[in-house]
Amino acid sequence: MTKSEAPYARERSIAIRAVLRASQLTSSVFDKLISASDSLTKSDKSPVTVGDFGAQAVVNSILATHFPDDPIVGEEDSSDLKTEEGKSIKEQVCRLAREALKGAATNCPGLSGQGVQKQEEEDLTEEKLLAAIDRGNHEGGAIGRMWALDPIDGTKGFLRGGQYAVCLAFIVDGVVQVGVMGCPNLPISPADPKPSGDKERDAQVDKSKLGTVYVAVRGQGAFQRTLHDETETRISMRSLSASKLSQASFCESVESGHSSHGTNARIAELLGIKNKSVRMDSQAKYASIARGDGDIYLRLPVGDGSYQEKIWDHASGLLLVEEAGGKVTDLRGQALNFGAGRTLRDNKGVVAAHWDVHGQVIEAVSKALMEEGRGSLL
Numbered sequence: 344m345t346k347s348e349a350p351y352a353r354e355r356s357i358a359i360r361a362v363l364r365a366s367q368l369t370s371s372v373f374d375k376l377i378s379a380s381d382s383l384t385k386s387d388k389s390p391v392t393v394g395d396f397g398a399q400a401v402v403n404s405i406l407a408t409h410f411p412d413d414p415i416v417g418e419e420d421s422s423d424l425k426t427e428e429g430k431s432i433k434e435q436v437c438r439l440a441r442e443a444l445k446g447a448a449t450n451c452p453g454l455s456g457q458g459v460q461k462q463e464e465e466d467l468t469e470e471k472l473l474a475a476i477d478r479g480n481h482e483g484g485a486i487g488r489m490w491a492l493d494p495i496d497g498t499k500g501f502l503r504g505g506q507y508a509v510c511l512a513f514i515v516d517g518v519v520q521v522g523v524m525g526c527p528n529l530p531i532s533p534a535d536p537k538p539s540g541d542k543e544r545d546a547q548v549d550k551s552k553l554g555t556v557y558v559a560v561r562g563q564g565a566f567q568r569t570l571h572d573e574t575e576t577r578i579s580m581r582s583l584s585a586s587k588l589s590q591a592s593f594c595e596s597v598e599s600g601h602s603s604h605g606t607n608a609r610i611a612e613l614l615g616i617k618n619k620s621v622r623m624d625s626q627a628k629y630a631s632i633a634r635g636d637g638d639i640y641l642r643l644p645v646g647d648g649s650y651q652e653k654i655w656d657h658a659s660g661l662l663l664v665e666e667a668g669g670k671v672t673d674l675r676g677q678a679l680n681f682g683a684g685r686t687l688r689d690n691k692g693v694v695a696a697h698w699d700v701h702g703q704v705i706e707a708v709s710k711a712l713m714e715e716g717r718g719s720l721l
């Protein structure tokens with residue numbers, strides 16, 4: 344079977360195109376623009392920047408050109424840009440989105456095509472770009488085709504100069520079929536240092552060695568390429584047997600409000616893991632275990648577990664890990680349901696690990712939650 348005949352070949356290639364353009368936009372926002380006046384605080388108190396809005400405008404415009412009937416579940420909407428406070432951000436978003444869609448900022452090697460380019464450049468009025476952002480307002484659901492987009496996952500990481508990811512997934516009947524993730528700050532070679540948001544340490548990082556893109560299609564494996572070279576290399580998780588579990592290392596969120604560091608530490612202890620956890624913003628955590636930098640991603644809810652995880656925070660990362668040899672479930676070991684709406688409301692928490700040890704990790708999760716008196720989450 345040639346690549347173009349493979350299932351979802353067209354969705355795969357357009358998703359890569361969209362993620363590359365959006366990643367170029369976010370990188371240039373970070374290099375040139377980012378300051379306090381380039382971001383807003385949303386009603387849930389979380390930050391959103393010129394980069395988030397711009398990347399969503401770019402991805403949604405490209406999807407609208409190629410798949411005009413496909414709904415999109417995207418994190419952002421344009422309402423904050425229509426206020427007086429949002430005016431200058433709106434102007435920057437439109438300028439950057441036009442630039443990215445025209446390919447003026449940087450070209451996308453291997454993705455040329457005059458006709459395609461021309462279509463994507465059409466109608467880039469402010470109104471059209473805001474409408475493109477709002478194409479992301481779909482409610483989700485279990486029937487038919489849809490896309491899930493997180494234009495910048497890990498906005499806090501993006502603002503501190505640490506890890507973030509542009510995450511796009513294609514979902515059919517509630518099952519993720521294609522996942523593409525751009526990680527502009529992740530080193531191409533795992534041996535090279537990665538920015539973590541610590542200004543002094545990050546000054547030593549060689550930026551020319553950063554910038555990865557991950558691509559997975561269900562049943563077709565997981566691959567890494569770079570932002571500037573389309574050569575794809577297959578990636579897979581480190582193999583890990585039950586008897587070697589104590590040598591594993593695990594990833595968790597930087598923010599203790601997003602995942603319970605204390606519970607994660609107890610789970611690691613129960614599994615005999617001595618390695619210190621690796622804290623990293625965004626779905627780069629999924630990418631990092633998928634290529635074997637680490638082994639386990641734990642995202643245990645804080646408090647009563649009332650927070651509902653968003654589908655765009657997990658869709659592309661889940662497929663990447665599954666196609667690299669891993670299993671991704673909620674804390675009970677149940678599959679994540681991407682067909683329940685904009686959130687994973689049927690699930691609590693996320694546990695990702697190699698197939699061969701996932702069951703043991705789930706057992707430790709149960710034990711740790713029981714000890715904490717949070718057995719009602721199980």
Ligand SMILES: Nc1ncnc2c1ncn2[C@@H]1O[C@H](COP(=O)(O)OS(=O)(=O)O)[C@@H](OP(=O)(O)O)[C@H]1O
Nearest residue numbers: 495496497498499596597598600601623624625650
């Ligand atoms: N309370 C709570 N619990 C769990 N998750 C939450 C919560 N609040 C927000 N979010 C979502 O966390 C997304 C970022 O997750 P990370 O793992 O990158 O967090 S961290 O930056 O490493 O701390 C972040 O995604 P972005 O907004 O795209 O950055 C949010 O969707």
Ligand SMILES: [Mg+2]
Nearest residue numbers: 493496497656
């Ligand atoms: Mg997110």
Ligand SMILES: [Mg+2]
Nearest residue numbers: 418493495496
């Ligand atoms: Mg986001």
Ligand SMILES: [Mg+2]
Nearest residue numbers: 389390418498
């Ligand atoms: Mg956000």
